[in-house]
Structures are given as structure tokens and as C-alpha cells.
Amino acid sequence: MPVNTVRNFGICTALGILAHFPLIENPPVSPRRQHFTPLDQTTTHRLHTLSKITDRISQVAYLENAGIAMSEGRCLAAIGAFSPLSVNALASQSNLNKSQASRAVQALVDKGLVLKTTSPDDARGVVLTLTTKGRSTWQRVMSVVEKRNGEIIGCLNAAEAKQFQTLLQRLVDHARQSAGDLDASEE
Numbered sequence: 001m002p003v004n005t006v007r008n009f010g011i012c013t014a015l016g017i018l019a020h021f022p023l024i025e026n027p028p029v030s031p032r033r034q035h036f037t038p039l040d041q042t043t044t045h046r047l048h049t050l051s052k053i054t055d056r057i058s059q060v061a062y063l064e065n066a067g068i069a070m071s072e073g074r075c076l077a078a079i080g081a082f083s084p085l086s087v088n089a090l091a092s093q094s095n096l097n098k099s100q101a102s103r104a105v106q107a108l109v110d111k112g113l114v115l116k117t118t119s120p121d122d123a124r125g126v127v128l129t130l131t132t133k134g135r136s137t138w139q140r141v142m143s144v145v146e147k148r149n150g151e152i153i154g155c156l157n158a159a160e161a162k163q164f165q166t167l168l169q170r171l172v173d174h175a176r177q178s179a180g181d182l183d184a185s186e187e
Helices: 010-014 043-066 070-082 087-094 098-110 132-152 158-186
Strands: 003-005 022-024 114-118 126-130
Touching: 043 070, 043 132, 070 087, 070 098, 070 126, 070 132, 087 098, 087 126, 098 114, 126 132
Parallel strands: none
Antiparallel strands: 003 022, 114 126
């Protein structure tokens, strides 16, 4: 931190303060005096707000149109799109942690929507696939996903929607790279 050394300067000399006492050039500013972007205008706050609002609306849509909770619907969508999947792969594909994915899978198995079988590659693991009933529910879930996506970007014209999708993918890729950098630094 840069310092300014006082040398025979005015009142310091008069008070007998040591002539070499260092002073901080820019003392810390209290948090209330710093100039920050207003919280409701920050990217992180607005992304979180958008996520929470869309999740509340989507939760209702999943229940009304597919008869299942949103977390189960997201897992069912991933199983239908990427099966066969392990629970770990499902957690990754649905942006859930392993325990959340496990609970959702069990609920889907209990409802007869997902079949859980022993993995041929690892007897300790399982493979998740859709049942016939699950495929029918998956189609309803995917209709909800398509409709909600259209509603979320419905205020954009076609060119803006295309640009938004491009920019959104860039942000997701950048976030994944940053997360990978964090994961690598923790090893």
C-alpha cells in the first residue's frame, strides 16, 4: 500500500509526532460510501431473479400439465433425452446434486415412470430408462419445456431471441469453464 511519510510537516512537528510516521494515502472507505452498482441492476441478481420467477411459474406448469413436480420433470426430461443414464450422469444433466437426483429418481420409480436396473458395467451402479408410462409423461414434460421456453423469451423478436440464445450459450460455456477452473484448483 503506498504511504506518504510526514517530514517536518505543520502540526505533526508542533505536536512532536515522529517525522517519519507513515500515513496511508487512501484510507479505506466504509462500505456505505463506496459506489457500487445498485444490487437490483447487477447481472447475478437479475439472473437469480429471472430463475426464481420462471421456476415458480414452471412448477405450476409441470404440475398442471404433466402431473409431477418440476424437479421430477427435469429429471424425467433428462432421462428421456439422454438415457440410459446413471444417477451421477442424471445429476449432471439436470443441474442437481446427487442426493437431489436420487430423491427425484426414487419418486419417478415409485410412480412407475422410470425403470432402475443394475448397470452392466458396474454392479454397484444403476441405469435409468423410461417406462412406457414414463415415455408418455416425458412427452407432456417436453411440451411444458417448449411452452415455457417460448413464454420466457416471448417478449423478444426473432432476431433478439436468436441473439439471446447465442449470448446465453456463451455465458453458460464461460461459467462451465470458470467452474472447471475452480474444480481444478481444489484438486
